Amino acid sequence: MAINYTEDIQIEKSKTSKIANVDFNNLAFGRVFSDHMLVCDFKNGEWQNPSIVPYQPVTLEPSAKIFHYGQSIFEGMKAYKDSDNNVFLFRPVDNFNRLNISAKRLAMPELPEACFMNGLKELIKLEKDWIPTSEGSSLYIRPFMFATGQGFHASPANAYKFIIACAPSGSYFSGKVKVLIEEKYSRSANGGVGFAKAGGNYAGQFYPTQLANNRGYQQVIWTDDNTHEYIEEAGAMNIFVRINDTLLTVPTSDRILDGITRKSILTIAEAEGIDVEVRKIKVAELIEASENGSLKELFGAGTAAVVSPISGFGFKGKDYELPELENTYGALLKKRITDIQTNKSDDPYGWRVKVC
């Protein structure tokens, strides 16, 4: 009999809550976890047993393919509360669709939309009290899928687990963000998995990012692996550039994540009458614009980072400072997008989804 992902969610409530131990005014990013999680298992060719259970450890065989062959993908989302305690998600179907795009590229089973959306909504209803309301805070939601099927043969697993967990979180960055434009290491290949939210894409960035951290930069802006002449993305966020009054970002590709914040910003910027160009951007163009004073802003955009202004960048041993402007595009676009997310403004695009 077909599984009904709406009616068949089993809910086992936690006997105690950890919520009293959490200081909601001093939240780090992704460090404390709420009381429950959604779990669903893929076996015998089908996603089954969707259930909400107390947040708890996962037990796996040592030969589970997640440990050996990197079949792991994830999404990042947030839940927001307005002043009347209504709870909202932001474009959740886009996260669902992207999860399945990632799944396909990593030879993992796609998830039914009802399983994702109903499981997500039921979980968020139950975790409603975990949504922080202080400025810059939100309930970060982490849907993820990984291979549980066994074997030391390099081939796709036959079993998987899908989990949604939640972490009440503060800002992703603390303080100013300076970036290094990478000229040696790379994040992704043409024809590779850079467009997917695959675990392996992140592990590969850590070492070059540590090298950048040691030199005083918080993030790396990746460049194309062949020439290092073109900027791509920053791993945890897409990159926007303002030259004079034009807002630029690079096109998505098989190397670059199709960010939901990125595309929302493009839509809002156009509605605001900002001149927007989506095209390849040379590092040389950034440097020339910095030197002639036409480079006004640089910011990152992503679910975790929201809109994060970049204060300067390094390239080939030289540092370039961004000017400190008032009335930036970054601040305007951040306000517009967070106002929609938190129900402080109209939502002409239908992006906000009320949960309860």
Added chain:
Amino acid sequence: MAINYTEDIQIEKSKTSKIANVDFNNLAFGRVFSDHMLVCDFKNGEWQNPSIVPYQPVTLEPSAKIFHYGQSIFEGMKAYKDSDNNVFLFRPVDNFNRLNISAKRLAMPELPEACFMNGLKELIKLEKDWIPTSEGSSLYIRPFMFATGQGFHASPANAYKFIIACAPSGSYFSGKVKVLIEEKYSRSANGGVGFAKAGGNYAGQFYPTQLANNRGYQQVIWTDDNTHEYIEEAGAMNIFVRINDTLLTVPTSDRILDGITRKSILTIAEAEGIDVEVRKIKVAELIEASENGSLKELFGAGTAAVVSPISGFGFKGKDYELPELENTYGALLKKRITDIQTNKSDDPYGWRVKVC
């Protein structure tokens, strides 16, 4: 006090053995696992508690970074038994060194040599009866390391687990191996992690390999991500080409694994007086050599696959057959390397390491 990785290995023996249930004459590759495994944990900046325990599940927090950010690496080795029941490993220090090369690139903690080597030897001594002796079989050994530290922030974990597990295994391939030379997808980027045995490198290959499988090819030969004009490696093995009487393979790079079987074959081939060239190989050169009859052999080399002859390759919709020769380089080199591994010949290179 400093940990002594020789004296401090705790051994907890399994109360029962699964060995009677295993048909050692009909072994698949990496499907059944021996009675024990080595486990060591990295926490508080140190690898600690090396222990051999019954093969058993691993329990992890849902926020363990292995699930989210792909920090996982592995090695592949084999143990062999000679006719006097002496047990040998093949160049194990090379696996140890490569594990640490992978660890560094993925921002994971390097392992002390004594921890790896003593743990490995103690485990293999205990699992001696699990080493198959039939032709083409061996005890496949899988050292692997993954992130157990928690958090939804994209940064390296602060805790890791290292495990060595064993699987008595038959041949990696069954039947003829036909390969597809890839012209769209890629395995790795310049400046990426292709040279590391990182989990994520494998997951990214599965979907293109499935597409190739659907067209009747068992493996993909990857090409450079920029032009797809040069062959690289086959994911589970390095590639060797014989044109007339010259044996060719491509140089290792940051995109190509430094295979232990690959470099052993290069050494043996030179000792056999075979003309060897390590240089870039164009797909066009392969096709021209196939068309003019100078392409004599194509074979893969790797720990799991040993030396696997390739019967044909596809490129741009056309299939190219390899001739069926007697006295191939592949067969000769396979005999020489397995004779050293199984103590059937002298070992002038000091590659064989006696365990017990």
